Amino acid sequence: MGSIAFFRHAQASFFSDDYDRLSEHGQRQAHLLGEHWRSQDTRFGKVVVGPCRRHRQTAEIALAVSGNGTDLVELPEFDEHQVDQLLIEHRHSIAAEFPDLLPLVAALDQATERPEQARRFQFLFEAITGLWLTGKVSRPGIEPWVSFQSRVMQGITKVLADPDFGSRQSRQIAVFSSVGPISIAFQVATGCSNAAAVATGWRLRNCSLTQAMFSKDRFTLDCFNTLPHLPDPGDWTFR
Structure with a gap:
């Protein structure tokens, strides 16, 4: 059997002018991932990244630190969904359609401190999702x-069907993406409902590992949201 390791990107620059880049803490998380790979002699025959800069940055830092010279393959199928855009650009019109959201929108608009902003953002984000x-x-x-x-499922199928996965080493695959696509991978492996996949995905921490084992006719969850490379809970983040 082969293995496919899905890594959520390290912490990005939430509430900055450019979210799609790693924060200093995110760079540290990716660096620690690379150190863990090096200590365990972990190597991948194929490393896939989604199209976001935060996906590529996480992979590049980890690979550079580990000494693994594997080339990156970018697949747009592993891009994140656009619910954040719905929230940022359309939350007021959505709340007009669904008045139950009005208090959540007001709470986010009135929040001034970053921890409170993040908490209020997540409440509204989950509701709009x-x-x-x-x-x-x-x-x-x-x-x-x-x-x-459908897009993410096509991406998983594309990766698993790649003829390069014939050798033993190349059957060890890493995919760097975001919460949404990894939630779909979890759904494919477990057969859970759409709602359960999304709800479970909220638990995915930055730079976490979710792994599945696969063969010709099987795709089975092996671990979910693990952080063996971040033993200090002080390094754990959700955003």
């Missing part, structure tokens, strides 16, 4: 849940 998941909310240019789910 639930509406997007069930097709109750859509906006032009925003990929629907069904399309997102």
